[in-house]
Amino acid sequence: MSNLKKYESEIKSRIGEKRFLHTLRVAETAVELAEIHGIDSEKAKIAGLLHDCAKIKDINLLKLEAKKYDLLLTQDMMRAPQIIHSHLGAILANRLYGIDDEDILNAIAYHTTGRPNMSGLEKIIFLADYIEPKRNFPGVERARELARVNLDKAMYFALNNTLKFLVEEDNFIATETVHARNFYWEMNN
Template sequence: MDKSLENKLIKSIGEKRYNHSIRVMETAIELAHTYNIDIEKIKTAAILHDCAKIIDETYLLKRASDFDIILDACMEYNHELIHGPLGAKIAKEEYGIKDSEILDAIYYHTTGREKMSILDKIIYMADYIEPYRNFPGVEEVRRLAFDNLNKALLLAMEKTIIFLIERNKVIYPDTIRARNYLIIESRFDK
């Protein structure tokens, strides 16, 4: 990414979130090497995945409406869910990203989705396990991520779903679909 876009990103999400994005990128590159995936798209998707992580709620909602994002009931209830779809729009319109695989990986990085692409999977996982993440159970997912990406994703999603249930929070339907699909997809694995 060129310097001016990098500065724009730091300005809009702040230094702390930007540093997180760098760690996600580094982790995503390690995963890409492990699974023999080309790193160019991964680098772009990772650095921009949180480009819509706007701290100011009012401004976040304004941006979402500027980009004609229709908030469903879950997004209305949990504004945290907006930054994926909004990020895909901002990446396209303001950072000049045209590749739909990159835009999809940004769009679905918080929830996952049915039939996740390898790029979706690596961004989701890197965001979950980047080195500063230290919630209970992250070590197990981190180890598994470099051994069996689908199993690691399944575990990460199950932990997320349990976390949400314990806190009486909504579970985004795409996360359920992602988990179902991972199970169906792995039915022939040993």
């Protein structure tokens, strides 16, 4: 299932060496979290390796690629184009890399915005992307601790922290992220 080696150079040329190395760190972190929380570590590895497989830097190229694969761009995607790569990533994982496991595809699709009621695998990929070893931002140590102890608490912390950052930077906020945050607020309060 995870015979992804043969796609390595294709993915590398699409997203660049630096981003590719990030996906290796995310896969490794995801496997660690999977082992701690009793989640399928093979799926965690595959989802980690592929989560950014559509992260094309040039926004126009990214939109063209989305069009090529019939991904309808939502209002949120138009306003925050970085959301596109997650949903396009799920499509490429399925059509180009032979992944048909719904949970893996959803983990890729929602790794940027999050969503309410995420599966264990979805949470692990969201969090591994957030805390992989080269991430460095205020709160990352707390997020790392929480991710080992309680995935729902870690999601709440990560979503809150992300929202604070987006507000501070005066950025658009995806509605899915607000819904996710409120879901985990209810869960943790």
